[in-house]
Amino acid sequence: MRIQPPSLRAWSLVALAMLVTVAAEARNLSLPEAKPESVGFSSERLKRLDAGMKAVVDSKQLAGIATIVARRGQVVQQMTYGHADIAGARPMQMDSIVRIYSMTKPITGVAMMMLYEEGKWKPSDPIWRHIPEFKDLKVYAGNGPDGQPTFVAPSHPPTMGELMSHTAGFTYGVFGATPVDKLYQQSSPLAATSLQDFIDRMAKLPLLYQPGEGWVYSVGVDIQGYLVEKLSGKPFPEFLRERIFEPLGMKDTAFHVDKDKMSRLATIYQWGGEGLSAMPHDKGVNQPPALPSGGGGLYSTANDYLRFAQMLANEGQLDGKRLLAPSTVALMTANHVPDAVKNQSGKFGIGNYRMQPGFGFGFDVAIYEEPLEIGSPTGKGTYLWDGIAGTWFWIDPTNDVVFLGIIQRRGGPAGVPNIEDLSRQLTFQALVEPSK
Numbered sequence: 001m002r003i004q005p006p007s008l009r010a011w012s013l014v015a016l017a018m019l020v021t022v023a024a025e026a027r028n029l030s031l032p033e034a035k036p037e038s039v040g041f042s043s044e045r046l047k048r049l050d051a052g053m054k055a056v057v058d059s060k061q062l063a064g065i066a067t068i069v070a071r072r073g074q075v076v077q078q079m080t081y082g083h084a085d086i087a088g089a090r091p092m093q094m095d096s097i098v099r100i101y102s103m104t105k106p107i108t109g110v111a112m113m114m115l116y117e118e119g120k121w122k123p124s125d126p127i128w129r130h131i132p133e134f135k136d137l138k139v140y141a142g143n144g145p146d147g148q149p150t151f152v153a154p155s156h157p158p159t160m161g162e163l164m165s166h167t168a169g170f171t172y173g174v175f176g177a178t179p180v181d182k183l184y185q186q187s188s189p190l191a192a193t194s195l196q197d198f199i200d201r202m203a204k205l206p207l208l209y210q211p212g213e214g215w216v217y218s219v220g221v222d223i224q225g226y227l228v229e230k231l232s233g234k235p236f237p238e239f240l241r242e243r244i245f246e247p248l249g250m251k252d253t254a255f256h257v258d259k260d261k262m263s264r265l266a267t268i269y270q271w272g273g274e275g276l277s278a279m280p281h282d283k284g285v286n287q288p289p290a291l292p293s294g295g296g297g298l299y300s301t302a303n304d305y306l307r308f309a310q311m312l313a314n315e316g317q318l319d320g321k322r323l324l325a326p327s328t329v330a331l332m333t334a335n336h337v338p339d340a341v342k343n344q345s346g347k348f349g350i351g352n353y354r355m356q357p358g359f360g361f362g363f364d365v366a367i368y369e370e371p372l373e374i375g376s377p378t379g380k381g382t383y384l385w386d387g388i389a390g391t392w393f394w395i396d397p398t399n400d401v402v403f404l405g406i407i408q409r410r411g412g413p414a415g416v417p418n419i420e421d422l423s424r425q426l427t428f429q430a431l432v433e434p435s436k
Contacts, residue, residue, distance in 0.1 A: 062269075066302040171217075180205070
């Protein structure tokens with residue numbers, strides 16, 4: 001058999017791919033780059049997104065922002081504004097390390113879905129099957145005639161699916177003033193000295209409502225962190241590193257920041273009456289935490305998180321490394337909140353996100369099921385989440401668009417546009433060739 005030498009066209013394509021990779025590395029991109037018009041965006045209209053983000057920093061509402069827009073797996077715009085640290089005059093960069101807080105949750109969710117694929121759990125499983133300490137959980141049933149709280153057995157044991165969709169009955173203990181919230185505050189489960197200590201404390205706390213009859217943002221994802229450790233037989237941080245971060249090339253994502261990376265750590269700012277004020281770094285920032293929080297403990301960068309988000313947008317794989325099957329991503333990003341809960345006129349939710357017809361929650365991500373019905377420009381099935389210091393992302397599978405925003409601010413001025421909503425408006429007005 002005669003082996004034909006590679007054609008000139010084949011060599012040209014290889015050389016072009018190599019040039020694209022080198023160019024991306026030179027510009028500190030974690031994905032290949034494309035001209036906006038080549039993937040249906042308007043360069044002229046993307047300037048509005050640039051101007052809108054810049055204006056927020058120029059008005060001193062934020063110290064700095066990093067944003068990335070990608071379509072079809074290619075970056076069409078990446079921008080940085082302002083500072084990662086104002087006092088040190090350090091500019092915000094794509095590799096600035098930031099505390100992503102609750103954007104840890106989708107990563108923990110992916111870890112859980114990997115174990116789902118291994119047959120370690122099912123959504124219908126009662127949680128106590130995997131955490132026996134939860135066998136006798138009680139449910140808050142209001143106050144009795146003597147004014148004291150009463151507790152009853154759950155109508156059904158909370159399930160793994162309810163745990164992953166914030167409908168199991170757990171809470172955080174900081175967003176309300178019920179007797180259950182006060183019990184959480186007294187027990188301080190997130191101040192536990194280990195994941196096992198955390199579970200032991202949680203086993204003594206009642207559920208806030210009957211499983212499946214509400215939606216309350218909760219420590220449920222921290223419980224998932226414990227489950228990842230128990231079901232895999234590996235320490236939770238080690239599982240994330242070996243199964244997610246290393247395959248995806250997320251070299252700066254962890255529960256702590258190494259000392260030699262501290263020069264890249266962004267400062268978190270608090271908004272107050274005098275504007276922005278710097279908050280001190282976590283005392284244990286350089287050490288692995290005793291309680292690795294699956295709900296909010298990770299540090300990461302814009303470049304790293306983009307690779308994670310693009311893996312999900314690619315239905316579970318990136319650069320030839322498959323983490324999940326497409327059907328598993330579909331299960332994770334489908335709504336799992338009962339209609340009876342969503343139909344209660346926005347009674348349940350957190351921040352700007354309210355459970356309602358057209359908007360729901362999957363396994364550790366929120367979902368725009370019918371965005372046009374609730375006034376959102378996103379494509380159907382867009383899923384997303386954010387963090388308390390202002391990081392946010394969304395993935396629009398209909399239009400194959402990924403957006404990532406990075407800021408570090410707790411709180412914000414009243415009466416100004418929500419930056420997440422603003423970024424969606426300014427991104428989608430620039431998408432002139434949406435998918436049909």
